[in-house]
Amino acid sequence: MYPIRLIAIGKPKGGPLRELEQHYRTLLKAYARLDVEELAEGRGDPARQLKDEAERLRAQLLTARCPVLLSAEGPPRTSEGFARWLGTRMDRGESLAFAIGSSHGFDPALKGEIKEHLSLGPMTFPHDLSRVLFLEQLYRAFSILKGTPYHK
Ligand SMILES: C[S@@+](CC[C@H](N)C(=O)[O-])C[C@H]1O[C@@H](n2cnc3c(N)ncnc32)[C@H](O)[C@@H]1O
Numbered sequence: 001m002y003p004i005r006l007i008a009i010g011k012p013k014g015g016p017l018r019e020l021e022q023h024y025r026t027l028l029k030a031y032a033r034l035d036v037e038e039l040a041e042g043r044g045d046p047a048r049q050l051k052d053e054a055e056r057l058r059a060q061l062l063t064a065r066c067p068v069l070l071s072a073e074g075p076p077r078t079s080e081g082f083a084r085w086l087g088t089r090m091d092r093g094e095s096l097a098f099a100i101g102s103s104h105g106f107d108p109a110l111k112g113e114i115k116e117h118l119s120l121g122p123m124t125f126p127h128d129l130s131r132v133l134f135l136e137q138l139y140r141a142f143s144i145l146k147g148t149p150y151h152k
Helices: 016-028 046-061 079-091 108-113 127-146
Strands: 002-009 032-039 066-070 096-100 116-118
Touching (some): 002 046, 002 127, 016 032, 016 127, 032 046, 046 096
Parallel strands (some): 002 032, 002 096, 066 116
16 A cells, blocks of 8 residues: 555534545555644745745655655646656655645745645635545545546
């Protein structure tokens, strides 16, 4: 099982999105050892909040060989393209850590420091929906790499 970390600012509310997240986390157990870490939102005005979150995100993300920020501004990628990207990193044995930001996104300085940005599309989604979409795409990527019928 390949270890993959997902670091998210804020806790998702209960309800259908939480259930859907659990659904994909269960499916992913066939392919990956997924570790989801939730960090509290920063305090203060938005700029202060983002700096506070960035400090804690750096401590978590920079331990990985390949840290990735989920951001609508990232380069567009197809599911097949993401699967190839994932497969290459796994072949190299790179540790992977993905981060989902808070309601204000990420501190601009952190965005400059982390080179890999992954977009789920050019529109902006709430963070708990982004978690579900990312986990589905991660599961789809593994399905593509393994050639299972999930991805048609
Ligand atoms: C409500 S959004 C933040 C919106 C904020 N204005 C921004 O500029 O990022 C919360 C988080 O969800 C994730 N997110 C939202 N839409 C996304 C997308 N299309 N692709 C990748 N991640 C996305 C990002 O990690 C973002 O920081």
